[in-house]
Amino acid sequence: MTWTRRAWLRSFSASLLAVASRDLYAHLGTGPVEPLLPAPDAWVVDQTGQRRRLADMLQGNVTALQTMFTGCSSVCPLQGAMFGAVQEGLPRLRGRYPLRLVSLSIDPLSDTPKALHEWLQRMGAGPSWRGAVPAGDVEKLRTALAGRAPAENIDRHSTQVYFFNAAAQLCWRSPPLPQPEEVLAVMGHLAKA
Known part of the structure; x- marks a missing residue:
């Protein structure tokens, strides 16, 4: 009887926390995106020089996407290191869909594709980690990803990770600068969906 009551209290507390977290995340522009949004209608050039639609690059994979630029010396190396740690954890995840990381230059x-390729090499990117540079309106793309207008100064770009099914x-x-374990948890959940 005591165990049942404890289990019920734990379940009830977890439910309250989930609802409170969802509301907090929505206020901060983080957490679930409801309703789901199609990938921004944008052309990109990947690190090999191939031009393609961003949606085609994402299609068929569960993808974690970060924005960055190769000349950044503040947060972008941290973001690269974080994706490096995520990349190491990807083999542990099992699901119905392949997993991909994308670093999108802003x-x-x-x-250039060459600069992006070199940045990815410095970060230790493997075959599941791709890079791309927008071939169109960068501010429109950043707004679509973040759900709000981006900071005017490129050095103050978002450090969020955007997840695509x-x-x-x-x-x-x-949230800004997530931990690798957080990124892996979301990717693992989406890979099983």
Whole structure:
């Protein structure tokens, strides 16, 4: 009888925490994206120089996407290191869909496919970690990802991770600079969905 009551209290507390967290995340622009949003309609050039639609790059994979630029010396190396740690944890995750990491440059004037390729090499990127540079309106793309207008100064870009399901739909936004374990938990959940 005591165990049943404790189990009920734990379950009730977890439910309250989940609802409170969802409301807090929604206020901060993090957490679940409701309704799910299609990938932004944008053309990108990947680190090999191939031009393609962002949605096509995401389609069929559970993807964690970060924004960055190769000339950044403040948070982008931290973001790269975080994705490096996530990359190491990907083999532990099992699901119905392949997993992919994407580093999306927000500085198409300076970031060429070659520069992006070199940045990915410095970060230790493997085959499941791709890079891309937008071939169009960067501010429109950043706004679509974040759900709000981006900071005007490129150095103050978002450090959130944006999660897409295998149908290339944006379904989750992380808090700023998430821990690798948090990224892996969301990806693992989406891979099983």
